[in-house]
Amino acid sequence: QPSAAPTAEPSAAPAPTVAAASATPAGPTPTLDLPTQAPTITAIPAVAPFPLEAGWWDDAVCYEIFVRSFYDSNGDGIGDLNGLIQKLDYINDGKPATQSDLGATCLWLMPIMPSNTYHGYAVTDFYDVNPQFGTKDDFKRLIDEAHKRGVRVLIDMVLNHTSSEHPWFKEALTGPGAPHRDWYLWSHDEPPTQGWHKSPVRDEYYYSAFDGGLPDLNYRNPEVTAEAQKISAFWLNDMGADGFRMDAAKHLIENGAVIADTLETNAWLREYRTFLEKTAPGAFTIGENFGASSIGLASYYPDQLDMYFEFNIGQKLIQAVNLGDASQYSGAVHVATEDLPFQRWAPFLTNHDQNRAMSVLGDKPDRARLAAIAYLTLPGLPFVYYGEEIGMLGTKPDEQLRTPMQWSAEPGAGFSSAAPWEAPQPNFAATNVAAQDADPASLLNL
Ligand SMILES: [Ca+2]
Ligand SMILES: [Ca+2]
Ligand SMILES: [Ca+2]
Incomplete structure (x- = not known):
């Protein structure tokens, strides 16, 4: 649900040099060799966060x-x-x-x-x-x-996706039991949400965030x-x-x-x-x-x-x-x-x-x-x-x-x-x- 999306704390105020540089975009090129400020850490990450x-x-x-x-x-x-x-x-x-x-x-x-x-x-x-x-x-x-x-x-x-012409997808289309079947997202009935496309070979639907030629891979697998x-x-x-x-x-x-x-x-x-x-x-x-x-x-x-x-x-x-x-x-x-x-x-x-x-x-x-x-x-x-x-x-x-x-x-x-x-x-x-x-x-x- 959208309300469950993580909300990161805004990071601390940027280094003053950044604000100065952005306030005078038409001036001389600011030095970009600036110290890197470690980002503010939220409670969400489960692993140690990294500074760039x-x-x-x-x-x-x-x-x-x-x-x-x-x-x-x-x-x-x-x-x-x-x-x-x-x-x-x-x-x-x-x-x-x-x-x-x-x-x-x-x-x-x-x-x-x-x-x-x-x-x-x-x-x-x-x-x-x-x-x-x-x-x-x-x-x-x-x-x-x-x-x-x-x-x-x-x-x-x-x-996020492959081509619908990728061998994995062509094989997965053949139905349950295909080795790459669970590499994609399937539904027997047409879901009420957008992005589902009718299979060209079976009475079922596959998911694509974009268009039917770009079936989404299943990253829960x-x-x-x-x-x-x-x-x-x-x-x-x-x-x-x-x-x-x-x-x-x-x-x-x-x-x-x-x-x-x-x-x-x-x-x-x-x-x-x-x-x-x-x-x-x-x-x-x-x-x-x-x-x-x-x-x-x-x-x-x-x-x-x-x-x-x-x-x-x-x-x-x-x-x-x-x-x-x-x-x-x-x-x-x-x-x-x-x-x-x-x-x-x-x-x-x-x-x-x-x-x-x-x-x-x-x-x-x-x-x-x-x-x-x-x-x-x-x-x-x-x-x-x-x-x-x-x-x-x-x-x-x-x-x-x-x-x-x-x-x-x-x-x-x-x-x-x-x-x-x-x-x-x-x-x-x-x-x-x-x-x-x-x-x-x-x-x-x-
Ligand atoms: Ca040169
Ligand atoms: Ca996806
Ligand atoms: Ca050429």
Whole structure:
């Protein structure tokens, strides 16, 4: 029941340096090398809570990449890992003295595992790389090349569900007795609550928090938890990833009609964190708790994931820039710094699920500059969605939020020598990396 959700005590007042930094977002870049304040401990955690120690996340900027749309190295119209490797110097050339690169020191790759969907969030094999993107060796080479440049690589870890095309689910659909039957959630009668889908083969229903193509895994089954841990260890220890963006973290375990933010999910993430600490010390995790403001994140501190996306601040910032009124934005920053453990939240403008910032800002570069300066100077680990740095446009449907990177005015926007899997935005001839590189006043050169 919602009323049973844990309520964390608000943490102690933030360090004064944080308040000062957020009060002057347009001023000089504040030092991010701040001491880490141990979060306030609630009575809820059953294990010893951890402080987020000082680390690379203190002065990093992370760049979110949709591999399918970043750069195509082999002329099939689909972005790939070798293409990303070829463009790493654009993100970070490994030379701190040069300013021609973005200088990001962290990447978040949207799902790279085999999938029957273009976006990759329907995983069909958790132990491989999508062949459209390359091979496991390509991924390892990406990790090597990124590390050479001082760049960490986080990958999307989609544990709440699998694809409906995953062999586990196809086998589970056949009925009771199937080895993976209890890896998913079933009901003979149609439950009155949302999220239940009719089986295509039997007179019964399965649960999915999203759509029928993404059946939820059953994390009340210890076998599923063990598998999730095995998958995570594989990507950290065998493949060399530095950590995970935890997809749909709030949806992991349902409790009756309560489908998000349950005590069971908190407990699961706590155990997961403990597992990672033992298996791959130093692995970094950041939770997608969609739409969460500080109140929605309260139950996840202090002992679960390292960091969480703060969805509210970016939305309020874009609104503030459009309205010329920062009161709601500064209020949101104030609440976050008061309520959330210090430096444990990540500000961003928009991600791959939201209309692109420049579109919401009315295609006005001055507004984009102001928004960028404001959120890139907040505490925490800021995330930039690929293309945001040149003001790429895009409004829903989702495919339009994820169009090919606009590298140049050449056909295919310099993204591919072939026809891109999805057409670039119509403005690519005017808005692209090459043009903005050559213009000292461009958004890219901010
Ligand atoms: Ca390709
Ligand atoms: Ca550089
Ligand atoms: Ca779930």
